[in-house]
Amino acid sequence: MSSDEPVRAISVTVNGTVHRREVAERKNLADFLRQDLQLTGTHVGCEHGVCGACTVLVDGVSARGCLMLAVQADGCSVETVESLAGDAPGPSGLGPLQQAFRDRHALQCGFCTPGILMSLTELLRDDPAPDEHAVRLVLSGHLCRCTGYQNIVAAALQAASKAGGGS
Amino acid sequence: MDTIVPAGQVVVPATAAPADGYTARRMFGTRAARIEDPALLRGEGRYLDDIRMPDPLHAAFLRSPHAHARVTRLDLSAARALPGVVAVFDADRIARELTGLRMPLGFPSATLQKDITPWVLSCTEVAFVGEAMVMVVAESRAIAEDALALIEVDFEPLPIVHDCHQALDAQAPVVRSDAVSNIAEQLQVGFGEVDPAFAAAPHVFTESLFVHRGAAHPMEGRGVLARYDPVEDAITVWTSTQMAHEVMHSIAAMLGMDQHNVRVVAPDVGGGFGCKYLTYPEEVAIPAAARCLGRPVKWVEDRAEHFVSAIHERDQYWDVDIAVDGQGRILGVRGRLLHDQGAYTPQGINLPYNAATSVTGPYRVPAYRMDVLICQTNKTPVIPVRGAGYPQAAFVMERLLDRVARELGIDRAEVRSRNLIPPEKMPYDKGLTNRAGVRSIVDSGDYPATQAEALARIDYVGFPARQREARARGRYLGLGIANAVKATSRGPFESAVIRVSPQGRIDLYTGALAMGQGLATALAQIAAEQLDVPLEAIHVTCGDTGRVSLGMGGFASRQTVMAGSSVHLAAVEVRDKALKVGEQLLGVPMAGLRLRDGRVEVIATPARFVTLSDIARKLKGAPGYSLPPGITPGLESTGLFQTNSQAHANACHACEVEVDPGTGAVRILRYVAVHDSGCLVNPTMAEGQIHGGVVHGIGNALFEKMGYDEEAQPVTGTFADYLLPTSTEIPQIEVVFLQTPSPTNPIGVKGIGEAGTIPVAPAIVSAIEDALAPWKVHLAEAPLSPVRLLELIDASAAA
16 A cells, blocks of 8 residues: 555454454445455445345444455454355354355356355354245345356255255 | 256266275255355455555556547647557557557458457547557556547547448448448358148248347446566567467567467456457557556456447347248248357457357258348447357247247247257257358257156146236236247367375366366366366366466366366366376275375275375375386376367246336246256356346346447447346246266266346246237247337237
C-alpha cells in the first residue's frame, strides 16, 4: 500500500486464531482474508454482493466478504471454508457437508463452492432439518454457473439427514 | 450395428478377461468420486488469484467509456507521478515490447476482412465500451486503480453502430475508421435444389426470429500472472484459459520469443463456457510488462470488466422460410442470418458459421440455403459461448416445426417424428461441410427413440388432460419439446502422455484443459481402466505447455472424446509394454500374467510379480546394459488421437411450464432431458454436465440479456441487472441417458458439455406459447422476460 493510505489496527479471530494486523481502511474483508492472511479459499466473484462466492460467517452470521470492510470485522470472529474440515477423519479429510458435496457431485469448477458451503453451514446450524425449499432459498443467494444447483440441494439434504435431522 | 443401452447401464470397452476369478478393476463407466474435489472443498484450490508469488506487481486497465470515439488528448503524467505506480503503458509504450500491436486472429481465414482483430491497447480510436486503452502497473491493485482515475483523456465522440440492422443501412457510420465496411464477411451455406423445392411446395411458412445469448460468465473471471526469468530469457505465464498451448504460441509470436522459452500454465480454472477460448489483449500485455519491468505482474479481472471486456455471444436475427408437404414433411429451409460480431473479430466466424450449418440439426432436410451477414457493431467482440451457435440454430428449426404443426393441425411431436433422421439412415451425410471443409457426417444415434423416451417421461399423452384441468382452475400450463444434435469432438487431435517413473508414480499429461468439468477424473478413469490402479494413483496435469508440447484445449465438447481417446491409446500401450517386460523378467508367457495394483503378477502364483516401478527402472536404462529384446526405452507412451470425424451427441428435451398471464411470470414445473452422448465415462459427471447445460439454457430462454442502448452503452453491467438463473427458478432436471457408442473413436464416447444447453430455449418457448394458446400469442424471440411476455399478450389481445 502507499505510504499515505489510511490504515487502522484491528484484531480479528479467524477460524479460532486471533490475528492482529494493520489494514488499509478501504480494504474489504475478502481481500483481507485472501491477501493478508493467505486464506485464499474465500473467492471473489463479482465484488458487488450478488454472486455469494465470498460469503463467510461473521460472529456466526453469513456476510458478503466483498461488501464488508476488514476494519468492520475488528473484534469479530470470522469463519471461512478453511475451518470446515476441522479434524475430519478419513483419507479425504472432509467435514460432513464437504463430504456430502463430494458424494453428490455438488461442485464442478469449485469457485463458488466455498461461499455456498458457508451459507449452508449457517442454515444447518439454524435448521438441522431443512426441506428442499429452505435449501433452495438459501442457495438463491449464490450464483453457480456449472451445476444447475440440483446436486447442491441434494448434498445439503444429505448432510442434514446424516447429521440426524432428517427431512 | 449400434446398440441402445437402457439408462443406468454402461458400455465398457473390452479389456482382458480375468482367468482365475480375479475381477479387474473397472473404472470406465463408474460413478467414481472426483479426484479434484477434496482440495476444492477444503478451500485449497489454486485459481489464478491464489497463486503466491513473491514481490508481485499489479496491473489495472483504463477502458473506454465510449462506444466509438477518437482520442484527442491523453495525459498520463499524473498517473505516472502517483507513489506506488511503477509503469504506465499506452499503445506506443507497449508497442516497443511487442512484434505488433494487433492481436493475432484465432482461426485462420482467407475470406475475412483484413485488419479486424483487437489491439493490445488502443489509444487513438476506441470502438466499444470496455476496450483496453492504458495499462497501469503498480505496487498494489488499489494504487493501480487510483492511478487510472488520474489519467486525463479527451474524447471526440464518433458515430455509433449499435445494431445489426443499422449496420447494414447505406447511411450507417462505419464501425471503425480502419474498417472497409460493417460487413466483416458474407457467406452462403447450403445444399440441394432450394428454389425448385419452394416453388413446388404445397405450404411455405415464414418466420422472423430474434435470438439473443448473453455472455459466458464463469464465476471466476479472467486473470493473468507472468514471471520473467532474465537468466534464461524465459517467461512463465499463468492464465485462466481454455487453451494453454494457443496462448503460448500467441505470446511467443507477440513477444518475439521462441516457443520453448514461453511456458503457459492454466491453474485451477473457475469455469470457462467459451469465453476463455481466446488469447486476449491482457494475456499479451501482462507478460510484456513482466519482461519489461523484471518483476512478476498480475492482473485479475473484476466482474465490471468481465461484463464489457470478456466476449459475449449476443444478437442474431433470422428471417427464415420452411417448405413442407401436406403431411408436414420438410421440403426445404432457406433464409438470412444477421449476426452481431461486435467491434472486432478476435477469433473468426465460427459462431455464425456453426449456427448457419446446424439449423437442420437432427432432421432430414432435402434442400437448404442460408445467407449469412456478419455485422460489425460498436460492442464487445463476440466468440462462441457454451453451445456455439447450435442453440440459436435449434431455436430457429424448432420454432419452424412448431409453426408447421400449428398451421397444418398436426401434433408437434408427430411433425418432428416425421422428419427425424431414422436410425437406419446412420451414418447420415448432412450435405454440408464444416468450416475446415470436412463433410458433416452424423455418425450414430437413434433420434426417434430419444424423442419417444422424452415423451414417455413427461407423460406427453396425459398432458392435454392436465392442461384442461388446470385451465378450468384458471391456471395456464404448457408443454414444449425440442430436439438437438451437437457435432462434438472437434479435431484434429489431442495429446496425452502417460509416464511411469522409476519410483512408480504414474503421471498423465494432456494438452486438454480442465475448466471445472472433472476432466482429470474422467481421464484418470480411462487410464486406470487399463492400468488397474486406483484413480488417486494417477496424477493428471492439464494445460501446462511445459509438460506436453502439443495441445488444443477445451472447446466444442471435445475433450472426453479427443483427450480420452489419446489417454486410452497411451494407457493400452503402457499396459502392453509392462506385460511384455514382465513376460521376460518373470519368464512366464503373457497369457499367464496380469496387471494389478501397479504390478505385473503371475496369475497362477500372484506372489511372483514385478512392480511397474521395477519395470520403469529397467526401461530408463543403465549405461551399457541392454533393454529386454524388442522393448523400446521408457515406461511411457504418448497418445495423439487424430480424427476429422465428429461424434454427434443428440438430445430431446420436454418441459412443462405454468405462465401467469397477469404477471408474465413463467414457472418451470417439470424438465426432462434425454441425451445420447455415447458411452459414458462417469454417469454422475455426465448428469452434472446436463444439469449445468440445461440451466444455462434456461438463462438464455428467460433471463440473460446483455442489454445496450442506442449509443451502444451497456445497460446490464452487474448481476443485479444481468440475471443468471438462481436455485429458486430451477426445477429438478430429470436426466436420462441412452448410450449409442460412437464409431468415430476407440472408446465409443461423444461430447456432452454443450448438448444440454442447445434445445432448452426452443423447448421452453414452445411450452410458453402452448400455455398462452388462449391468447394466440406468437413467440419469435429469446430471452422472454415477464415484461416482454405481457407486452406480447397485450398486443395479441388487442389484435
